[in-house]
Amino acid sequence: MQDFFDKALLAPLEHLGRQVLGILPNVLAMVIIMGVGFAVAWVLGHVVERVLRVVRLDHLCDRLGVNAALVRGGVKADPSHLAGRMTYWSVTLFAMIAGLGALNLKPINQFAQSFLAYIPHVLVAGVILIAGYLLSNFISQGVLIASVNAGLPPARLIASLSRWGVRLFALAMALEELGIAASVVIVGFGITFGGIVLAACLAFGLGAKDLAKDYLERTLLGRERNRSPDDLRHL
Amino acid sequence: MGSYQMKVHDARPLRSTVSLSEETEARLSDIGRTDLLVGIPSYNNADTIGHVVRAVSAGLAKYFPDHRAVLVNSDGGSSDGTTEVVARSVVDYGALLISDRQSRLQKIITPYHGIPGKGSAFRTIFEIARRLEAKACAVVDSDLRSITPEWIELLLRPILDEQYDYVAPYYLRHKYDGTITNSIVYPLTRALYGQRIRQPIGGDFGFSGRLAEHYLDQHVWESDVARFGIDIWMTTEAIASGARVCQSFLGAKIHNPKDPSADLADMLMQVLGALFALMEEHHKVWITQNESMPVKIFGFQYEVGVEPVHVNVERMIMAFRQGTDDLGFLWERMLGKEIVGELLLLRSSPLNEFRIPDDLWVRIIYEAAVAYHHRVLPREHLLKALTPLYLGRTATFVLETQGLTSAEAERRVEQLCMAFEKGKPYLVNRWNDEPRA
Numbered sequence: 001m002q003d004f005f006d007k008a009l010l011a012p013l014e015h016l017g018r019q020v021l022g023i024l025p026n027v028l029a030m031v032i033i034m035g036v037g038f039a040v041a042w043v044l045g046h047v048v049e050r051v052l053r054v055v056r057l058d059h060l061c062d063r064l065g066v067n068a069a070l071v072r073g074g075v076k077a078d079p080s081h082l083a084g085r086m087t088y089w090s091v092t093l094f095a096m097i098a099g100l101g102a103l104n105l106k107p108i109n110q111f112a113q114s115f116l117a118y119i120p121h122v123l124v125a126g127v128i129l130i131a132g133y134l135l136s137n138f139i140s141q142g143v144l145i146a147s148v149n150a151g152l153p154p155a156r157l158i159a160s161l162s163r164w165g166v167r168l169f170a171l172a173m174a175l176e177e178l179g180i181a182a183s184v185v186i187v188g189f190g191i192t193f194g195g196i197v198l199a200a201c202l203a204f205g206l207g208a209k210d211l212a213k214d215y216l217e218r219t220l221l222g223r224e225r226n227r228s229p230d231d232l233r234h235l
Numbered sequence: 236m237g238s239y240q241m242k243v244h245d246a247r248p249l250r251s252t253v254s255l256s257e258e259t260e261a262r263l264s265d266i267g268r269t270d271l272l273v274g275i276p277s278y279n280n281a282d283t284i285g286h287v288v289r290a291v292s293a294g295l296a297k298y299f300p301d302h303r304a305v306l307v308n309s310d311g312g313s314s315d316g317t318t319e320v321v322a323r324s325v326v327d328y329g330a331l332l333i334s335d336r337q338s339r340l341q342k343i344i345t346p347y348h349g350i351p352g353k354g355s356a357f358r359t360i361f362e363i364a365r366r367l368e369a370k371a372c373a374v375v376d377s378d379l380r381s382i383t384p385e386w387i388e389l390l391l392r393p394i395l396d397e398q399y400d401y402v403a404p405y406y407l408r409h410k411y412d413g414t415i416t417n418s419i420v421y422p423l424t425r426a427l428y429g430q431r432i433r434q435p436i437g438g439d440f441g442f443s444g445r446l447a448e449h450y451l452d453q454h455v456w457e458s459d460v461a462r463f464g465i466d467i468w469m470t471t472e473a474i475a476s477g478a479r480v481c482q483s484f485l486g487a488k489i490h491n492p493k494d495p496s497a498d499l500a501d502m503l504m505q506v507l508g509a510l511f512a513l514m515e516e517h518h519k520v521w522i523t524q525n526e527s528m529p530v531k532i533f534g535f536q537y538e539v540g541v542e543p544v545h546v547n548v549e550r551m552i553m554a555f556r557q558g559t560d561d562l563g564f565l566w567e568r569m570l571g572k573e574i575v576g577e578l579l580l581l582r583s584s585p586l587n588e589f590r591i592p593d594d595l596w597v598r599i600i601y602e603a604a605v606a607y608h609h610r611v612l613p614r615e616h617l618l619k620a621l622t623p624l625y626l627g628r629t630a631t632f633v634l635e636t637q638g639l640t641s642a643e644a645e646r647r648v649e650q651l652c653m654a655f656e657k658g659k660p661y662l663v664n665r666w667n668d669e670p671r672a
Contacts (some may be wrong), residue, residue, distance in 0.1 A: 063610075138613065141613075142613075142615075144561060144562070145565070145619045146619070148558055148561045149498075149500040149554075149622045155561045156561055233412050233413060233414075233544070234413070234415040234499060234502055234503075235413060235415055
């Protein structure tokens with residue numbers, strides 16, 4: 001009876017106890033890592049927000065049209081606050097993964113490794129999206145001004161097309177970087193872009209054939225447009 | 236006006252800041268020194284440069300027979316034989332009744348180095364003037380058709396005999412010729428720097444050797460000044476450095492039309508960009524300047540017929556209207572809601588009653604300068620977005636002056652200048668304000 005008691009009941013309990021005692025330092029390490037990580041995340045988040053306010057990031061973003069885009073997207077926080085929060089959550093996430101890694105459990109370790117290997121792709125995709133957004137605003141603004149100065153009536157439409165063209169391109173690049181349905185993205189982008197170009201050609205050729213004829217005559221044959229003379233010398 | 240800041244010639248060795256070709260170096264060694272130097276920048280001007288070279292040669296021979304003189308052609312790599320035309324252009328002095336020519340005119344034909352543009356061509360001319368220790372210099376455009384030998388005397392004599400440092404041209408022009416000059420450059424330069432120089436970007440100037448040296452010492456030659464904006468830069472730099480400035484009446488200016496494909500927006504960007512950049516550099520000079528003074532004009536003034544200019548006012552007003560529709564939100568960021576509100580009211584004006592009033596135009600230009608200073612928008616966008624406004628203002632000027640003579644139209648320009656001067660405190664206040672939110 002005593003033997004049964006020792007083997008059937010105490011041995012598993014002892015084994016469990018040894019396992020618990022074995023894992024306790026790891027749990028303690030996890031708690032410490034997460035606790036310190038949260039504290040560092042909190043401090044870093046505030047520091048980043050404060051520094052960005054000092055260097056007037058909000059003012060710069062306002063000039064670049066980022067604030068207006070955020071408001072349009074329903075985000076009421078300013079860019080400095082957003083950057084601070086992003087820092088906080090990034091450090092928190094790292095702390096959590098590092099903390100869980102301290103448990104030394106195989107599935108968690110595998111997840112952490114995959115996650116860490118994927119982070120550079122996420123960062124590059126983020127940079128591509130931000131750069132694409134800023135570039136699309138800059139290019140569409142330039143296209144709008146050039147179209148107005150050239151007297152093209154659909155100036156805003158042309159500017160919008162250029163803006164969304166650049167954004168689509170950036171989105172396709174970002175998705176490809178993330179490895180999300182890369183072939184679908186490339187084919188989809190190719191079809192969309194090709195379709196836009198074809199539609200634009202048809203629209204120009206059919207809808208504005210006189211304009212196209214006039215343009216080609218002036219470009220290829222050097223024929224002047226039949227319009228009232230205007231030989232102002234501005235300088 | 237600020238104190239005279241230019242360096243006076245001294246005995247220190249001459250520094251070489253611009254690389255010259257070996258051939259040019261050899262020519263400089265042969266020539267040694269000169270009294271007068273006339274520079275002609277060129278790029279594919281074979282059709283017209285021969286006349287300019289002959290006029291310069293005749294002018295130097297006729298009016299400065301006992302002075303050593305050098306003609307410098309600074310060429311940007313012409314492929315149409317421009318330099319060959321310069322080399323073989325000669326004057327029949329006998330036919331011009333010039334008999335007492337004592338020294339032979341030296342010619343230097345040199346390529347210029349650096350960023351392609353008129354500014355780099357001038358830099359080479361300034362360097363040669365420094366190396367030859369020229370006392371008086373002039374530069375004239377290579378596409379001039381109306382240049383006469385008298386121009387050379389009028390550009391050089393005030394420097395040689397009257398101790399002026401800078402001679403700006405004074406041309407007779409059609410009332411609709413030079414509309415950027417009339418509506419922006421002249422009124423703004425006059426209001427800022429207090430000198431009434433009627434053609435600040437004329438293109439043909441006289442200057443002293445020491446002013447050439449001062450120009451060379453400025454660190455602008457790798458900037459946009461080297462490409463464009465050299466004319467307004469020379470004028471402004473001369474005034475801001477405290478140089479003695481005058482004007483010479485040269486009669487009508489007839490030159491080859493600019494490349495018809497040259498874009499108005501680009502032109503406006505170049506000129507206004509240079510003006511606004513100079514405002515930043517010399518703000519200590521202009522911010523304390525309160526009123527303008529007349530600038531002496533040399534030469535015998537006369538009336539002359541000028542080429543007619545055809546203007547399509549309707550097209551300009553349509554461009555303005557499209558600007559209000561499509562660029563209104565950008566103008567609001569550059570110029571403020573109040574100004575854009577006033578512009579929107581003009582949108583529905585009937586063609587014949589369309590007017591951008593003087594005081595509104597003055598505020599537009601001053602606010603644009605402030606927006607450029609505070610970098611409210613990318614600078615190229617900001618300057619190009621002003622094109623429809625400029626066309627609206629030009630249409631206003633044409634509508635207001637269509638029945639007037641050139642002299643009467645000139646009085647209208649004078650009124651605009653007074654409005655710029657009156658509105659200057661507004662600019663001074665706005666310049667140091669925080670950027671518009």
